[in-house]
Amino acid sequence: MAERYDVVVIGAGPGGYVAAIRAAQLGMKTACIDSRETAGGTCLNIGCIPSKALLQSSEKFAEAKNGLTEHGIKIDGANLDLAAMMARKDKVVTTLTRGVEFLFRKNKVEWIKGSARIAAPGRIGVTANGGASQEIEAKAIVIATGSESIPLPGLAIDEQRIVSSTGALALDRVPERMAVIGGGYIGLELGSVWSRLGSKVTVVEFLDRILPNMDRELGPALQRLLTRSGIAFKLATKVAGGELGNEAVTLQLEPAKGGERETLGADVVLVAIGRRPFANGLGLDEIGVVRDPAGRITVSENFETNMPGIYAIGDVIRGPMLAHKAEEEGIAAVERLAGQQTEIDYDAIPSVVYTWPEVAAVGKTEEELKAAGVEYRTGKFPFSANARARTNADTDGFVKVLADAATDRVLGVHIIGPDAGTMIAEAALAMEFGASAEDIARTCHAHPTLPEALKEAALAVAGRAIHI
Ligand code: FAD
Numbered sequence: 001m002a003e004r005y006d007v008v009v010i011g012a013g014p015g016g017y018v019a020a021i022r023a024a025q026l027g028m029k030t031a032c033i034d035s036r037e038t039a040g041g042t043c044l045n046i047g048c049i050p051s052k053a054l055l056q057s058s059e060k061f062a063e064a065k066n067g068l069t070e071h072g073i074k075i076d077g078a079n080l081d082l083a084a085m086m087a088r089k090d091k092v093v094t095t096l097t098r099g100v101e102f103l104f105r106k107n108k109v110e111w112i113k114g115s116a117r118i119a120a121p122g123r124i125g126v127t128a129n130g131g132a133s134q135e136i137e138a139k140a141i142v143i144a145t146g147s148e149s150i151p152l153p154g155l156a157i158d159e160q161r162i163v164s165s166t167g168a169l170a171l172d173r174v175p176e177r178m179a180v181i182g183g184g185y186i187g188l189e190l191g192s193v194w195s196r197l198g199s200k201v202t203v204v205e206f207l208d209r210i211l212p213n214m215d216r217e218l219g220p221a222l223q224r225l226l227t228r229s230g231i232a233f234k235l236a237t238k239v240a241g242g243e244l245g246n247e248a249v250t251l252q253l254e255p256a257k258g259g260e261r262e263t264l265g266a267d268v269v270l271v272a273i274g275r276r277p278f279a280n281g282l283g284l285d286e287i288g289v290v291r292d293p294a295g296r297i298t299v300s301e302n303f304e305t306n307m308p309g310i311y312a313i314g315d316v317i318r319g320p321m322l323a324h325k326a327e328e329e330g331i332a333a334v335e336r337l338a339g340q341q342t343e344i345d346y347d348a349i350p351s352v353v354y355t356w357p358e359v360a361a362v363g364k365t366e367e368e369l370k371a372a373g374v375e376y377r378t379g380k381f382p383f384s385a386n387a388r389a390r391t392n393a394d395t396d397g398f399v400k401v402l403a404d405a406a407t408d409r410v411l412g413v414h415i416i417g418p419d420a421g422t423m424i425a426e427a428a429l430a431m432e433f434g435a436s437a438e439d440i441a442r443t444c445h446a447h448p449t450l451p452e453a454l455k456e457a458a459l460a461v462a463g464r465a466i467h468i
């Protein structure tokens with residue numbers, strides 16, 4: 001007889017594994033299926049975690065090589081041991097993926113390794129990686145199958161010379177020249193890693209600025225700083241084709257609006273032009289689960305698809321493709337299944353680009369507020385006027401607070417600067433609580449700290465910043 005569960009989650013990424021643990025905590029008999037050998041999905045295995053490990057290591061290398069002289073520290077002959085750096089990254093990944101398996105055991109979530117296919121609402125076929133198959137039953141199925149890289153026609157990924165993020169996280173030598181197609185999260189983070197390790201990196205972006213989905217001031221500000229660190233940019237440029245020679249890859253570049261072509265030679269090309277929802281092999285069309293034209297599974301407020309008892313969360317549905325967004329949805333979906341009224345405030349989901357300096361944002365951009373006809377006030381404060389940034393010798397960047405002109409409620413916070421990714425948590429919390437700019441401004445911040453720049457930007461909304 002088929003094993004019967006209350007909840008079966010397909011996909012053990014940050015959306016799926018968190019949903020499974022929460023469902024088990026709520027007393028539901030739960031299984032989580034994933035075709036990978038290790039839990040954690042894209043994020044832990046080939047995404048957030050390995051990329052942040054390499055960003056951290058490469059930052060330390062760059063600092064040891066030439067970033068400490070200002071502090072009066074001279075290091076002669078800092079050398080790169082790339083194999084050791086990669087081994088540390090792999091160890092971090094293994095520790096964290098095993099940690100998820102430990103949490104499954106602790107919470108009595110059954111962890112099933114294999115590919116899942118939904119035969120009908122309530123019935124799932126699982127083909128184990130060795131080939132054996134079984135059928136299981138579930139009162140509720142949660143699809144959390146994530147996303148995959150979007151390929152660029154004419155440039156087939158071989159993960160050696162033409163790589164996706166997965167290949168770029170595992171190169172066995174530093175390419176002399178790297179071309180990065182796409183000036184978004186992956187292109188800028190992994191472009192930074194290889195640039196710091198010695199590659200001559202050129203970012204080719206189709207639009208007229210990098211980070212095109214963020215507040216208009218952030219992309220150009222980051223571009224100036226990354227250019228200073230040695231990365232070259234070709235904006236408003238498209239890749240018209242590529243040729244694989246014996247040694248190098250030659251890209252044909254063309255202005256996005258059309259015009260004269262130029263070539264760009266590279267030893268490795270990273271294709272990072274976005275990700276798309278992944279639901280291959282689940283049998284969705286056969287059972288009639290509706291998807292939108294972009295391939296995202298359509299869900300209700302309860303994360304239920306058009307088929308009763310089948311739910312979907314994370315990268316495979318609408319909204320930003322971020323691990324913490326997937327986690328919140330995993331929790332909300334199963335809490336709602338258990339009868340709780342869990343809500344997610346999508347305006348308070350932060351996003352962080354882990355370059356140096358970091359870029360972080362929460363809430364609306366100025367462009368979005370203008371388009372919606374919202375009257376707002378802006379408060380801005382540069383890190384060059386923040387005492388801690390001065391003591392740290394990290395003075396690039398600024399904090400920008402956008403607040404409703406009538407109510408002073410914070411509508412968006414945009415930061416480029418040291419530890420922006422950590423600082424944005426305070427802004428997200430403020431927005432969750434419906435804080436005004438004055439609430440942030442009147443909150444006592446320890447001195448000297450970087451978050452004082454947020455307080456000053458909040459003060460600047462009312463034109464009363466103290467330190468500028
Ligand atoms: P995923 O993590 O993609 O997990 C889906 C899982 O489902 C996979 O393990 C897959 O094997 C499994 N699966 C699919 N189909 C089946 C099937 N039929 N049967 C069984 N199993 C199946 N986000 C951040 O917030 N911060 C970051 O710093 C960050 N860095 C990133 C860096 C890179 C290089 C990349 C590529 C992504 C990064 N992301 C980051 C995005 C983040 O990884 C995703 O938003 C997140 O993993 C989505 O979680 P998920 O649970 O929806 O899906």
Ligand code: NAI
Pocket residue numbers: 152181182183184185186187189204205206207210211212237238239272273274275320321322351352353354
């Ligand atoms: P992205 O959407 O962030 O950036 C893609 C960039 O490529 C855009 O700037 C776009 O204009 C450009 N582009 C698209 N087609 C192009 C073309 N043909 N030629 C040149 N440029 C082109 O996508 P990316 O970087 O691939 O990352 C995918 C997603 O993964 C992100 O959107 C994010 O959701 C997630 N991610 C999150 C991270 C984080 O939270 N720090 C880190 C890495 C990924």
